[in-house]
Amino acid sequence: MVEYPDGGTTVWKRSGVTWTLPEPMLTTPVPTPDLPPGWAGEPKWDGFRALLHTDSGRMVLRSRRGTEMAPAFPDIAAAAVQLPDATALDGELVVREHDRLAFERLQNRLQRHSSAAARVAEEWPAHFIAFDLLRLSGTDTTGWPYKRRRAALESMFTARRLAAPWTLSPSTTNPDTVREWLTWTSVGVEGVVLKRLNEPYRPAARGWRKYKVRETTEALVGAITGPLSAPRTLLLGRYDDQERLQFIGRTTTLPHTAGTALAGLLTPARAGHPWIGWSFSAGWGSRETLDVTLVEPDLVVEVGADVARDAAGRWRHPARWHRLRTDLAPSDVPRATGCT
Incomplete structure (x- = not known):
């Protein structure tokens, strides 16, 4: 068996036959x-x-x-x-x-x-x-x-x-x-x-x-990346049974039309926002942290999320934007389960 120095492709040679792990x-x-x-x-x-x-x-x-x-x-x-x-x-x-x-x-x-x-x-x-x-x-x-x-x-x-x-x-x-x-x-x-x-x-x-498999569901916007006038992604939350706002995931990059629609509806966070002092990673398993702006968690959005979740119940992969749900109140959003 022969291994290349860079640790990449491995080649086996036996009885004049060479085979490479593809x-x-x-x-x-x-x-x-x-x-x-x-x-x-x-x-x-x-x-x-x-x-x-x-x-x-x-x-x-x-x-x-x-x-x-x-x-x-x-x-x-x-x-x-x-x-x-x-x-x-x-x-x-x-x-x-x-x-x-x-x-x-x-x-x-x-x-x-x-x-x-x-x-x-x-x-x-x-x-x-x-x-x-x-x-x-x-x-x-x-x-x-x-x-x-x-x-x-x-x-x-x-x-x-x-x-x-x-x-x-x-x-x-x-x-x-x-x-x-x-x-x-x-x-x-x-x-x-x-x-x-x-x-x-x-x-x-x-x-x-x-x-x-993806599920379409609702969540609250608790923070954003990018400026309030043109948000790039949304950090999403849900309240648990103790009325604590738990982070459950982040969206993919928003379509331009979605960012424009959200810009006039997002309210900068007031004192006492539940996520003050929190840090958020750029992705599941990543050590890179995001630069986020906290907003009042009163806006409901509908997203599509796949079924992969971590042990705390958070979505492992970014959710896809579907639409605003101004017809729903924060109390209409499903409860967080398992998030800590």
Whole structure:
């Protein structure tokens, strides 16, 4: 095995055959989960996308962006002996908590190494949900159509009697089953991924389709980025049962028309605003802080948010602007649940 000095692509050479761990195949967002003829659907899991390869007793576990994650997941590395040698999988790393996938536990595990990684692996074991086969016992399978790769992946799971942490992701050509998966959001399904049955695995190409479940809901504007005369994004809040205004998420950049409409309705915060002294990160997991202007939390807006939330109940991804709701009062907005 040969590794490039920059820690990027890893190349295996065996018996005169060279094989390179490819970049992952990517998705294109679509507005509906409709499953066309000649396509298959799979659940989209709330975890870390990962490419895994085992060769001569060594495992490589790469993130979508090429980061080596094996030191943080010794439980996955130890279980690699269950796989055929010289085999590569594409899949999703997840951690389960009770009856749901807990992304925040997974995120915490990524920060641990050595003995700390081993300790947290005992408390929060990871699972690898395999959804594609890139190499099997030394044979490059990326040129095979999805239908053949899927059949080989299923046969491998059966023949090797793979058990935890290995999980085979479901796949279907039944549109009704795809629709049913979209009701599994409470356990960690974010949406569905659609794949052509006759398409090979094309590294870095956006050949798959992705539909994410989103909910349209209301929230209060508690702060903004940008000037009051032309707000760029909104920081959103909801009151909890103790009448405390909890931060629940931020919007994407507002359309120009939305910023113009909001400009005349936003009121600068008065003394006693509940978020005075707070700092807000630029994104989930980011250490960069935002420069925000607090406003009176009396304006209701409707946004579209996906179902991914952190342990405190906040939206992990920015919400999309829908419209103003001047017909609603702050008391009409749903209560914050789980936010601290």
